[in-house]
Amino acid sequence: MAKTLPDKPLRPATLLVRGGQNRTELGETSEALFLTSGFVYDDAKQAEDTFLGTAQHFQYSRFGNPTVQALENKLALLEGAEACRATATGMAAVHAAMLSHLKTGDRVVASRALFGSCYWIVSTLLPRYGIETVFVDGSDLAGWQDALSVQTAMVLLETPSNPMLEIVDLRAVCDLAHQAGALVVVDNVFATPLLQRPLEFGADIVVYSATKHFDGQGRVLGGAVLGTKKWVEEVLQPFIRNTGPAISPFNAWVILKGLETLHLRVPAMCASAQRVAEFLDGRPEVERVHYPTLPSHPQRELAMRQMSAGGTVVTFDVAGGKDATFAFLDALRLVDVSNNLGDSKSLVTHPATTTHMRVGAEERARLGITDGSVRLSIGLEDVEDLLEDLAAALDAAGRAQPRQAAE
Numbered sequence: 001m002a003k004t005l006p007d008k009p010l011r012p013a014t015l016l017v018r019g020g021q022n023r024t025e026l027g028e029t030s031e032a033l034f035l036t037s038g039f040v041y042d043d044a045k046q047a048e049d050t051f052l053g054t055a056q057h058f059q060y061s062r063f064g065n066p067t068v069q070a071l072e073n074k075l076a077l078l079e080g081a082e083a084c085r086a087t088a089t090g091m092a093a094v095h096a097a098m099l100s101h102l103k104t105g106d107r108v109v110a111s112r113a114l115f116g117s118c119y120w121i122v123s124t125l126l127p128r129y130g131i132e133t134v135f136v137d138g139s140d141l142a143g144w145q146d147a148l149s150v151q152t153a154m155v156l157l158e159t160p161s162n163p164m165l166e167i168v169d170l171r172a173v174c175d176l177a178h179q180a181g182a183l184v185v186v187d188n189v190f191a192t193p194l195l196q197r198p199l200e201f202g203a204d205i206v207v208y209s210a211t212k213h214f215d216g217q218g219r220v221l222g223g224a225v226l227g228t229k230k231w232v233e234e235v236l237q238p239f240i241r242n243t244g245p246a247i248s249p250f251n252a253w254v255i256l257k258g259l260e261t262l263h264l265r266v267p268a269m270c271a272s273a274q275r276v277a278e279f280l281d282g283r284p285e286v287e288r289v290h291y292p293t294l295p296s297h298p299q300r301e302l303a304m305r306q307m308s309a310g311g312t313v314v315t316f317d318v319a320g321g322k323d324a325t326f327a328f329l330d331a332l333r334l335v336d337v338s339n340n341l342g343d344s345k346s347l348v349t350h351p352a353t354t355t356h357m358r359v360g361a362e363e364r365a366r367l368g369i370t371d372g373s374v375r376l377s378i379g380l381e382d383v384e385d386l387l388e389d390l391a392a393a394l395d396a397a398g399r400a401q402p403r404q405a406a407e
């Protein structure tokens, strides 16, 4: 008989290594990769019983797959959620969580500072189907209160937000949302389940891009939706089963391998991010550093109530506008210019000309994104090498700053 896990709560590191595995009778050490689209039945009766729901058997990998299920079980244990469904991308997870639940005539309230494609779903896609959508500034509790003073179906928020690392008060917003009859969906990508567990503050659904820290090594795309067993089975599963955002078992397997080191990678990245934030804070070429645990962060206390560390991303504003900022980016020798994050390689993004180009200048101004804003995702390199790379590139930015800005 296969061993089962001890019948008591296990700690995150143990769950990341051990949780969710369903060993076959062959006794493999690592999770088995079931790279198969379908499954066969012993006989016609077993097929009938499976479709009736009276027998448990995998049918088709669009509905479920043993490798994908191992990933779902591990993520549910880690999050403290009753159920999980994995998807092909983070956006498929956000889309399925929202569209499976919403219908024409519903109302959605969302924080303004959302990942670009999440913003597009709320601002552009949902209204097409007759769903009313309202944006609020995530840190403005009075704004949430106002927006949630009428019946609402769903709230979508991200905390810390991308890219300015603004914090939403999870407990307060969940309470307001529930009074308005809304289900709260939290995009927890920036925090990861190791730093913040939204369900403990009242959230109903948590979504992830597994592309980021879960894989964490830049290989595959993936996503996940977590919630109650009832909602996942009755609302989400029929939508996923019939619309097909299924993740490849191969990608699920890669993410399972990535998760085994999440508890080593994320704290190491956070420790380096803290060092980098403090270093940048003291540099004359930097106008402002945004990092949740810095004393200068306006919501530091709230961040520390909800999160156990500041996260793996540091955002900062380079003095001297776009030219000086591009000079800084181009002078980096170690850190790559990219639009991804949560990777073992440190990556840097200029939101105004890439991820947030399409939202327009007015919306960027409202979000606090300037032409000097830089989003830095800290990887696993030696932090001293990162600091030296940043220092040399800031020297280059200082030389590129127009004279007026330097005076």
Ligand SMILES: *Cc1c(COP(=O)(O)O)cnc(C)c1O
Pocket (backbone or CB within 6 Å): 089, 090, 091, 092, 115, 118, 158, 162, 187, 189, 190, 208, 209, 210, 211, 212, 221, 222, 223
């Ligand atoms: C990357 C990301 C997504 C989308 O995930 P994909 O895997 O790229 O589809 C959604 N939300 C946040 C906060 C992200 O960083």
